[in-house]
Amino acid sequence: MSDVRQGKWKSKYVPWYRLVESVFGGDVPHLTDEEIIDCVSNEDWIIVPVAGEKDKEEAKQAQRPNLFFELPDDNKITTGITYDKLATVERLRNIISSFNENERNEIIEKLTTLDDSFFTIVHRKIKEYYWGQSPTYEAVFVEHSNRMNYEQLVEVFKVVDAIMNERSMLEKKKKYKLAPVINIVNVKTNRDENDFKEKLAKIKPIYEITLRVRTQEEFERETIDRKISETKERQMAFAKYVKELKEKRRQNTITAEEYRRLRRDYQKRQRKHYTDS
Numbered sequence: 632m633s634d635v636r637q638g639k640w641k642s643k644y645v646p647w648y649r650l651v652e653s654v655f656g657g658d659v660p661h662l663t664d665e666e667i668i669d670c671v672s673n674e675d676w677i678i679v680p681v682a683g684e685k686d687k688e689e690a691k692q693a694q695r696p697n698l699f700f701e702l703p704d705d706n707k708i709t710t711g712i713t714y715d716k717l718a719t720v721e722r723l724r725n726i727i728s729s730f731n732e733n734e735r736n737e738i739i740e741k742l743t744t745l746d747d748s749f750f751t752i753v754h755r756k757i758k759e760y761y762w763g764q765s766p767t768y769e770a771v772f773v774e775h776s777n778r779m780n781y782e783q784l785v786e787v788f789k790v791v792d793a794i795m796n797e798r799s800m801l802e803k804k805k806k807y808k809l810a811p812v813i814n815i816v817n818v819k820t821n822r823d824e825n826d827f828k829e830k831l832a833k834i835k836p837i838y839e840i841t842l843r844v845r846t847q848e849e850f851e852r853e854t855i856d857r858k859i860s861e862t863k864e865r866q867m868a869f870a871k872y873v874k875e876l877k878e879k880r881r882q883n884t885i886t887a888e889e890y891r892r893l894r895r896d897y898q899k900r901q902r903k904h905y906t907d908s
Contacts, residue, residue, distance in 0.1 A: 640876075641668045641671040643702055644662070644668070644670075644671050644700075644702065645664050645667050645668065646665055647700065647702065647827065648662065648667045648677065648826055649794075649809045650680070650824060650827055650831065650860070651679055651698075651700070651831060651848065652811075653828070654831040654832055654835060655679075655698075655773055655831065655835055655838075656827055657682075657757065658681070658763045658835070658838070658839065658845055659679050659680070659681065660680055660682045660684075661670055663813075665821055667748065673705070673765075674765050675701060675702070676699055676700065676701035676803065677699060677700060677701070677736050678697045678698070678699050679697070679698040679699065679700075681740070682696070686820070692720050694716075694719060694722060695719065695842060696712050696713065696714055696720075696722075696723070696815070696841045696842065697712070697713050697714075697715065697839070697867075698710075698834070698838055698905045699711060699712075699713055699779070699813040702822070706821070706822050707816065707819050707820065707821060707822060708819070708820055708821075708827055709819045709820075710817075710818060710820075710834065711790075711814050711815070711817035711818060711834065712814065712815045712816050712825070712834065712837065712838055712841060713812060713813070713815075713817075714812065714813040714814075715756070715784040715809075715812045716810075717810060720812070720813055722771060722803065722813055722844065722846060722851045723813060723841075724791075724845065725786055725845060725847065726784060726844050727781070727784055727785055728847070730845065730847070730850040731844050731845060733835065734840055734841075734843050734844050735781065735784070737783075737840050738815075738837060738841065739780055739839050741783070741836050741840065742776045742777060742779045742816070742837065743777050743779070743814070744775070744831055744833075745776045747775050747777065748818050748819070748830075748900075749775065749776040749777065749816050749818045750770075750773055750774065750775060750776055750814075750816075750817050750818070751773075751776045751779050751783075751787070751813075751814065751815055751817070751831070752770050752771060752773050752774075752812065752813070752814065752817050753770070753771055753772035753774075753787055753790045753791060753794075753811060753812070753813050753906075754768040754770055754771065754773065754811070754812040754813075754814070755768070755771055755794055755809060755810075755811065755812075755836075756768055756809070756810045756811070756812045757769060757808065757809060758807055758808050758809075759808065761807075762807035763792045768812065771790055771793075772786070772787060772790045776807070776815075776816050787813065790811075791811045791813070792881070794810070795808065795811065797809060798810065807864060811861045813847060814844070815837070815841065816834055816837055818830050845871075865901055868901075869898070869901065872894075872897050873894060876890050876893055876894060877890075882904060884895050
């Protein structure tokens with residue numbers, strides 16, 4: 632009976648998830664009503680999964696930002712992008728690194744276009760008694776998202792570091808008691824379909840950019856993969872050019888000396904091109 636009652640109250644999320652699907656399209660999976668209900672936390676909020684994630688536990692543990700919304704009892708709806716695990720908070724920290732400069736600038740640009748109802752928030756997530764309890768949240772950094780810039784992002788992580796320093800003083804078995812949570816955007820609006828879709832449409836491009844933020848390891852691997860790909864392309868292009876020269880030599884349209892000169896010139900141009908780039 633309790634499962635039935637639980638499913639009944641969680642079903643309020645179904646029509647609102649359908650609106651998320653309509654706005655985000657392929658960025659979020661199409662779920663059945665039952666799958667949507669299964670994604671709803673007992674704490675009365677929902678983490679929107681991405682394609683390939685089977686359930687809310689997999690979505691919660693994924694090393695990525697989470698799109699979420701919640702339906703409190705005050706006839707409002709709150710939605711945003713949250714980093715609520717230590718690993719994801721550390722992933723977002725990479726936004727202030729030079730190798731994520733493009734993503735950082737894009738996110739800041741999008742944030743500055745938001746209205747004053749959007750906030751960027753850092754919470755202290757507190758579990759007073761045991762690791763499995765529902766946490767409470769204490770806001771320790773609150774700023775209008777449209778006022779965020781590079782300096783403010785640095786300030787966010789100063790606040791995070793203060794929380795982590797406080798956490799480090801706890802006994803090993805009690806570190807669950809405290810952790811930082813970052814909501815890069817957070818907005819509360821009336822429980823109105825058009826209002827909700829309007830807010831989601833503003834969040835969508837920010838969410839897509841946050842998924843591109845890389846760690847140092849990912850950046851280095853991406854750089855190596857790109858260099859390998861460029862080398863293969865260069866080798867294939869040279870092999871094709873040599874084949875064309877050999878065919879011309881076979882037909883006696885160029886001399887042996889011309890063949891050797893053209894081959895050397897092509898290699899010089901390739902080296903200069905990749906050195907300059």
